[in-house]
Amino acid sequence: MALPTIGLSACSEDSVAPLDPDNSDPTDTDPTVAPTPLPIPEMLVASTFNLEMRPGTREFLTDKTTPTKGYNGDYLGPTLFLRTGSAVTLNVTNNIGVNTTTHWHGMHLPAVMDGGPHQPIAPGALWTASFPVLNRASTYWYHPHHHAPVGQGVIFDPTSTGYQVYEGLAGMIIVEDDVSDALPLPRTYGVDDIPLIIQDRRFHDDGALLHFPTNFNPATDPALRKGGNFLVNGVEAAVLEVGAQVVRLRILNASNARIYNFGFSDNRTFHQVASDGGFLRAPVPLSRRMLAPAERAEILVDFGSDQGTTLMLRSFNGGMSNSLVPPPLQDTWDTADFDLLEISVGAARSNPVTTIPAGLTTVEAIPDSEAVNLGSARPFELNANPFGINGLRMNINVINETIRLGDTEVWEITNPSTQAHPFHVHGDSFQILTRDGFPPPENELGWKDVVLVRPRETVRIVKRFLDYSDSTNPYMFHCHILEHEDVGMMGQWVVEAGAQ
Template sequence: MKRKILLLSFISLMTIFILSACATNDEPAPEEDSDSMGEAMDHDMEGHMDHDEEPNLTDSTGENELEIPAALGSESDKEDEVAYTVRAQKGETEIFDGTKTKTLGYNGDFLGPVLRFNKGDKVKIKTINDLDEETTFHWHGLEVPGEADGGPHESLKPGEEKVIEFEVTQEASTLWFHPHPDGETAEQVYNGLAGLIYIEDNNSEDLGLPDKYGENDIPLIFQDKTFDDEKQLNYSAAMNEDGTVGDTSLINGTLNPKLTVNQEKVRLRLLNGSNARNYTFKLNTGDSFEQIATDGGMLNEPEKLNEITLTPSERAEIVIDFSQLDAEDELALINDEDGSTLLPFEVSDQKGEDSDLPDKMNDFSITDEEKNLPVAKKVELYGMMDKVTINGKKFDPDRIDFTQEQGDTEVWEIYNKPDEMGGMVHPFHIHGAQYKVLSRDGEEPPKNEQGWKDTISVEPDETVKVAVQFKEKGVYMFHCHNLEHEDNGMMGQVKVE
């Protein structure tokens, strides 16, 4: 699926701009709309990301075996208790041979380890800020109390630490964690602060899915970067107000990666961990694969696909059967957005496990009651560059935009209002909850979105309805997960009481 980004010619843009100065708009414009958009255009469109002309990713040469993040060991010896220490720190990483690049990481120089939970676990995490700037620890996709969520209000100063505790109440899923300081999230993620969370439950363990970590169960964090002449991550030089994209692809922090696999079914846990780039994952041979999970849990049954698009922060679990693919072919996972080769596969002559995917994996459903609920909250996403808003407003940490009762299910209607440039995709994320996608422009969502989600892509002029329930109390963010848009104020707050 290609981006549906509508761009006008320069002449048309200037015509619209001139006319807009004279015309009377029957609808009240959102806060900072008309004049601010005009000011943005007056800056020669320098800050706007032309997505049709964003830099292509360089193809992976496949010269480096993919790095597999370490799985962090629990510090507790109790059966149903997990204790971790997660430290945000500065580091140096040899991304390019012979050169040390300054990076950030969790419990290491770059990116972070995998945290593993089981449903029912009592979790205690000591978070430590060893950076020289404020940061937070946000548990993206976890249903936790607001005070443990790690939003902008939970900032830790350099040298500070905090212990959070919660019980894992949700089903098996692939989640992640990253910083969320107000106005500084994009740069900290760009420089390396990101890690994965695995949740397992009785159901997932009984499904017979590939589960040998690092062998046939592979975590994949996709990010794009721009390196300067010194092979450094110079965010201030690379930053784009409409979303920072780079020309260099990293997977799990590995440059030019390849993945060696046996002739068996291999489970790939995909995370779009980029600031703003969308990925359409596809096999270069055109062969199909099966999606087994969304952001927050298993699909009811495997969904056969030839490609899948993930916007920033979205996850999907897919299974590729390498025993059925021609090992003589040059196999690779590509990004169909630009045709770039992301991850070449080297299929060994070793036979792996002979297994079948189950016909039924979950009992996810949308009830008639949920389908018939009235819209309780309307969210209008609008703007570009630093002129982005939600419902005409920028983020204010002292303002509560919505309230909702704990345990109540409400329908949120998210509309992506086109701007003078036509608009761009906004990945919409709600903290502290997994939600159900009810419809896209009034139509039933595709089957591979009929599962738990915490981020949903919304195209220009598209309306998406989701059913949202919060299990815990607290204040939670909702925002565009284009990280530059988030930092520029495309964010609001819901208080759960």
Template sequence: MKRVLLVSVATALALCCGGGAVAAAVAWSRAGLDTAGQVDFRNPLKVPPLAQSRIDGQGRRVFDLRAQQGRTDLGPGQPTRTWGFNGDHLGPTLRAKRGEQVLVNVANGLPEPTSVHWHGMHLPARMDGGPHQEVRPGATWSPTWTVDQPAATLWYHPHPHGQTARHVQRGLAGMFILDDENSAKLPHEYGIDDIPVIVQDHEFDGGGQIKDSGDTGDTVLVNGTVAPYLDVRTERVRLRLLNASAARTYSFGLSDGRSFTLVGTDGGLLPAPHDMGRIRLSPGERAEIVVAMKPDKRVTLRSFPASLDNPVSDRFAGGRDTLDVLQLRTESDLARSAEVPATLAPIERLDPADAVTTREFTLSGRQINGRKMDMGRIDAVVTKDTTEIWEITKEDGTPHSFHVHDVQFQVLSVGGEPPPAELSGWKDTVLLAPDQTVRVIARFADYADPDVPYMYHCHVLKHEDAGMMGQFVVVEPGQKPGRPDTHGHHKSHG
């Protein structure tokens, strides 16, 4: 690895003028980590197992997850204390089809409360797994719902109030894949040509333990594997990219400059594929890409510098870093793969004329609209089966990615301009640029509960933990909002 320190003219001037402290801060803000060509890719990529399931007497597909402590080799030279679901680190991949009713038994084997939020899932608020549904040590929570949304790459992770970054960084995360008839048009043999790519970065202390700072780290892991390689045996491989890092934004591309085909984003497949050279993913975002391979080749999935439009945020969110992430290897013989179809999945466009209201959200510091999170306060009341436009603006120099629970939204504009291809499909998380409003539209259908809120928040996890989060309830027409149970988050809901 090599660190490249970029010193600006401003830094030099500050030094000349005696502004040593200011100069040091500026220099640090402009430091970049560069591991291109430096990673030895010595470890085969771990592919999380598919979670076992069973069909119960009510026809529900039942999964069992247990949060537990463990020890894992994450690369610092000695075992690291980690947390995981059904194992030492991370969790199995849950997979279900559209139309299935699922039930997940979440047992907490940790010495403190945790929770499991189904990120990107459309479901009742009581099943969402937010901070109001924490599970006590030794207890089990058993949410159940019907999968009623298109095929997509979703994920699950804890959401305890004020502790989310620590729980996720220790390893509590996994993928939740939804299937339908459109998804089967693409590579879909799990672990063969359909690969989960859960990307996280860590910083370790001198004892080989994960620092709980919630900041960017200098060690990148994929599916918990350091320096990973993947043996690809097919002409095309579908990579399900998930930015599960606490703070880092990545700009993924391939080291030899070849393009890849973007086929899906947070909430599902796009109407048509898009050939691209780079895709930027902030914390919580996902993308499905298809990479065409040739025999006897090696190419690296790399994160290139992802400018975040501010020198300080560039440094502390990794905007200046170049990171080798995963090596793709092929042998002389590759199994045939069908070409990516010209059409993927229909998307019904939401009409802004149908919106019953437009809400404004301003993110600054660790607050949304000038207020920090309050578990007992409802910040917005939405009427069921209505469409709303949300206008989200970032007013500080810190990176923020905005995530909304329950719904998938469509991006109407970014800074007044039409959204690019990677924001043209269903989304639940979006990166915000400074002083640039992102307008999104969503329909809040199917579920109403005046007493149990959904969340909206920054998905830079330490920002969320520090209070950059709000709550909304969905109510029936004419119904008044209730009062959230601020003590319920310490109980089991099984």
């Protein structure tokens, strides 16, 4: 499939870097080439899903072939539709020629079904996960989570998580339940309910994915896969056509390392309705929503008065300055505003949603008094030199934390480093109690499975450990900057059934 090679010329402000698929000249735009409509990943609705991890190619750059990997296709994968309360079976076949896994990010499931480092899939092998869907309605995703031997060369290892996700292995999961059914939200997939999988990439001159610059020095460089080619659903500089109505965008930051500060080119207000693991109590009005790697946000955007106009989904990283990525680790795009997607508004579709609901659902706040360790929260210190957690690098043979089934715990995550780290916990969603002692903003008062911990910040989360115990097979906690994870910023925990 030929992909667009143009840079859209829709930017109205000089300070905004135009879309630039070749990433060579910020003024290099060619309005004579028609833009590509935003592709919508195929949605699979089933109780048994068959996923094949396979190699492919894409033409991201004009007349250049990029070797890629995908699920059931060349790049990314289908959207899996799951229903709370149903049973699901996922058959994953590894045809990418190297060891891998597939992890169901955010799902509450037995550890042996998690698809983490302890469920490797050998080349040619089939791995099956089956579990009841217990999650709340929200947006989740899947991606490889293989653990290559930790060492300086691990980020170049084609079996590492960062390498494989960068090649294109990722897809979205949508869970619906009785709560979402009852809400007056846009729900027609690809029409007014739009998946947006956001990624950044770099390319060699020959079109191959550029993992690191040729002059990359592992001793001094940040060793992060970041680039100035921004893909939405695997395509750069695409156009999303919507109706003049309320549209729901499911934004997934599936980038290896990039943090985005999403907003629109006209600075309009939008409403966040869901965070990683479920709906918020009520839509939260925002003009910016930051998402770190692996975070999701569902937002409602009212285009009801915009028929005949276009606007841009933009990342306002200029406003982030040095607060999350310190200067030695920055690239151009960490401190610039840049466009991700053009949105073209046409006539309303049939049966449009035209209003933002006043309320959504009840979110029971887990009382911290329920925690068995309120006075001595379980500590997690994020270490960047060398990378690790609590002074330890990931060791697949070491269980770092043991938790008792049925307990509720407070975890305290501290970040003494100068860089923000998105901390992810497998197994089930948690809630954020405090950031530096204060309650988080309203749009973080829901269910989360990734929390961005800023430099020198302390975040307390509360999590229930219910339903599944397994003293042998662990879940993971880790930084979701994938290169950090790969070099050892990860640990393992088990849930044991013990005397209550």
